[in-house]
Amino acid sequence: xxxxxxxxxxxxxxxxxxxxxxxxxxCRLEPSPFEWKDQTGLVVKTAIPGAIPTVAIDxxxxxxxxxxxxxxxxxxxxxAAGECFGLLGPNGAGKSTITRMILGMTTPGTGEITVLGVPxxxxxxxxxxxxxxxxxxxxxxxxFTVRENLLVFGRYFRMSTREIEAVIPSLLEFARLENKADAxxxxxSGGMKRRLTLARALINDPQVLILDEPTTGLDPHARHLxxxxxxSLLARGKTILLTTxxxxxxxxxxxxxxxxxxxxxxxxxxxxxxxxxxxxxxVIEIYGGDPDELSALVSxxxxxxxxxxETVFCYAFDPEQVxxxxxxxxxxxxxxxxxxxxxxFLRLTGRELKD
Amino acid sequence: xxxxxxxxxxxxxxxxxAVWRRNYCAWKKVALASILGxxxxxxxxxxxxxxxxxxxxxxxxxxxxxxxxxxxxVATSAMTASTFETIYATFARMRAQRTWEAILHxxxxxxxxxxxxxxxxxxxxxLAGTGIGIVAATLGYTEWVSLLYALPxxxxxxxxxxSLAMIVTALAPSYEYFIFYQTLVITPMxxxxxxxxxxxxxxxxxxxxxxxxxxxxxxxxxxxxxxxxPLVNVGLHIGALCCYAxxxxxLSTALLRRRLMP
Numbered sequence: 001x002x003x004x005x006x007x008x009x010x011x012x013x014x015x016x017x018x019x020x021x022x023x024x025x026x027c028r029l030e031p032s033p034f035e036w037k038d039q040t041g042l043v044v045k046t047a048i049p050g051a052i053p054t055v056a057i058d059x060x061x062x063x064x065x066x067x068x069x070x071x072x073x074x075x076x077x078x079x080a081a082g083e084c085f086g087l088l089g090p091n092g093a094g095k096s097t098i099t100r101m102i103l104g105m106t107t108p109g110t111g112e113i114t115v116l117g118v119p120x121x122x123x124x125x126x127x128x129x130x131x132x133x134x135x136x137x138x139x140x141x142x143x144f145t146v147r148e149n150l151l152v153f154g155r156y157f158r159m160s161t162r163e164i165e166a167v168i169p170s171l172l173e174f175a176r177l178e179n180k181a182d183a184x185x186x187x188x189s190g191g192m193k194r195r196l197t198l199a200r201a202l203i204n205d206p207q208v209l210i211l212d213e214p215t216t217g218l219d220p221h222a223r224h225l226x227x228x229x230x231x232s233l234l235a236r237g238k239t240i241l242l243t244t245x246x247x248x249x250x251x252x253x254x255x256x257x258x259x260x261x262x263x264x265x266x267x268x269x270x271x272x273x274x275x276x277x278x279x280x281x282x283v284i285e286i287y288g289g290d291p292d293e294l295s296a297l298v299s300x301x302x303x304x305x306x307x308x309x310e311t312v313f314c315y316a317f318d319p320e321q322v323x324x325x326x327x328x329x330x331x332x333x334x335x336x337x338x339x340x341x342x343x344x345f346l347r348l349t350g351r352e353l354k355d
Numbered sequence: 356x357x358x359x360x361x362x363x364x365x366x367x368x369x370x371x372x373a374v375w376r377r378n379y380c381a382w383k384k385v386a387l388a389s390i391l392g393x394x395x396x397x398x399x400x401x402x403x404x405x406x407x408x409x410x411x412x413x414x415x416x417x418x419x420x421x422x423x424x425x426x427x428x429v430a431t432s433a434m435t436a437s438t439f440e441t442i443y444a445t446f447a448r449m450r451a452q453r454t455w456e457a458i459l460h461x462x463x464x465x466x467x468x469x470x471x472x473x474x475x476x477x478x479x480x481x482l483a484g485t486g487i488g489i490v491a492a493t494l495g496y497t498e499w500v501s502l503l504y505a506l507p508x509x510x511x512x513x514x515x516x517x518s519l520a521m522i523v524t525a526l527a528p529s530y531e532y533f534i535f536y537q538t539l540v541i542t543p544m545x546x547x548x549x550x551x552x553x554x555x556x557x558x559x560x561x562x563x564x565x566x567x568x569x570x571x572x573x574x575x576x577x578x579x580x581x582x583x584x585p586l587v588n589v590g591l592h593i594g595a596l597c598c599y600a601x602x603x604x605x606l607s608t609a610l611l612r613r614r615l616m617p
Contacts, residue, residue: 125362125462126462141377141381153457155372156370
């Protein structure tokens with residue numbers, strides 16, 4: 001188990017460094033849709049014949065209101081081909097709404113969206129031919145077997161039974177469900193269902209994958225397996241748009257993230273650059289005492305202090321001094337750790353990212 | 356804005372088949388229970404009313420009451436089978452099971468889904484109607500060959516009622532609302548369309564209204580076919596059933612687009 005984990009991590013690290021190099025020159029980054037040779041061999045057409053789009057998803061000045069309640073407010077971002085782009089934000093920030101818009105399921109009030117050079121929603125059907133979707137909530141056919149789910153779904157892409165049968169083995173292998181082909185979906189674990197949903201999203205050999213909170217509600221082991229599978233897809237040149245409120249997921253997978261709050265972009269960039277830029281120092285979490293008293297105590301040694309609930313987040317330029325101040329105080333516990341995206345969000349909004 | 360409604364229409368003439376096949380695949384697993392469920396209700400009507408009332412009524416329009424009733428029950432079973440499939444099972448696929456959500460993430464449009472669902476409901480209606488017909492033919496109330504002629508009309512009846520029910524499905528906020536459609540539309544239709552007694556038993560002014568009901572049009576074709584009596588105004592009846600199938604199809608597709616793609 002541990003040995004396997006180490007191998008995966010090494011693999012992941014080597015992939016990450018490859019992709020980070022590629023990231024320096026996004027224009028040279030070419031998606032390679034034919035890498036997965038045992039797939040359907042669907043010929044990928046681009047809007048301009050012969051051109052390979054370097055921009056997979058372009059969202060420009062998009063606004064959307066339901067009644068007089070704005071849910072998306074002047075949002076713009078671009079996802080380069082082959083990159084993993086994360087949309088972060090608490091529930092209700094507009095993450096799901098923007099993914100629905102990219103799929104053409106919701107019409108923007110104003111603004112333009114193109115996916116692989118195809119305008120959405122006006123030609124969303126064409127765009128969806130080359131998109132794979134993992135929705136927030138499983139929508140597999142529970143009464144069907146694993147194989148039947150893939151078979152039925154492939155037909156929605158106008159694949160013949162023979163074509164689908166030809167790709168099923170590689171999809172099952174990808175999802176690590178080789179032994180479950182004839183199991184009913186209702187008998188699968190949560191992690192297996194998610195992996196099947198991911199495999200199903202690949203049936204049309206899409207260039208772009210849209211994943212709406214792909215690991216929410218999964219246990220850590222199942223979550224790590226999904227992450228490893230997603231990295232292997234990135235290594236194959238797929239573009240991934242991911243929404244999440246799990247910061248570890250964003251830090252591990254995403255080349256770039258966009259932080260949303262109330263339908264607006266409040267930060268965008270590479271996870272580590274955002275962390276360095278917005279925080280750039282060690283964090284000490286302090287709890288188990290009066291938050292106001294504790295913040296007063298450590299403030300001389302802190303660059304910045306946030307209080308969230310009963311926890312004081314001390315962004316310390318001199319963590320040693322903070323620890324000295326806290327040592328020996330009855331009932332007070334603290335934890336020193338490197339900064340993460342959670343801190344970025346807290347810094348930007350004064351709130352925790354989770355719900 | 357109208358362009359988006361056009362985009363919701365069926366993308367082509369064959370996408371709906373994938374939706375139909377999905378439902379067929381699911382139905383196959385519970386086929387026996389489903390067929391029995393669809394046949395039980397009309398058979399109870401047929402034998403309950405036919406045997407009980409038949410003794411008192413004697414002959415109706417020159418045939419035994421149970422033969423008269425069996426033609427009405429064939430049309431009625433098609434109506435109820437496709438209505439229930441569309442309001443309950445289709446609504447479940449749209450909401451609780453999220454089946455439509457998965458389909459809409461592919462290149463299939465809302466119109467394709469609606470068409471596939473209607474075709475599927477019509478298929479189930481044909482099975483139910485034919486089932487009653489087989490019972491009637493076995494008991495000698497109709498000729499076997501007449502049943503064959505009635506089959507396309509049974510299917511069209513199923514399509515028309517599925518299409519009408521799809522409007523209800525498109526508008527209903529939850530399952531509770533279907534009971535209104537059932538008690539205020541479907542059940543009265545059974546008694547007003549000549550299924551259990553001839554329409555001419557109704558007050559004169561009322562008859563003009565009841566003759567435009569879809570079930571009345573269906574029975575006016577199915578009953579003469581099954582009883583071997585002359586067909587009158589067959590073009591009008593078939594044309595009316597086609598209107599009941601086509602117009603609500605476009606309306607429900609537009610309503611569902613508005614509902615599912617706000």
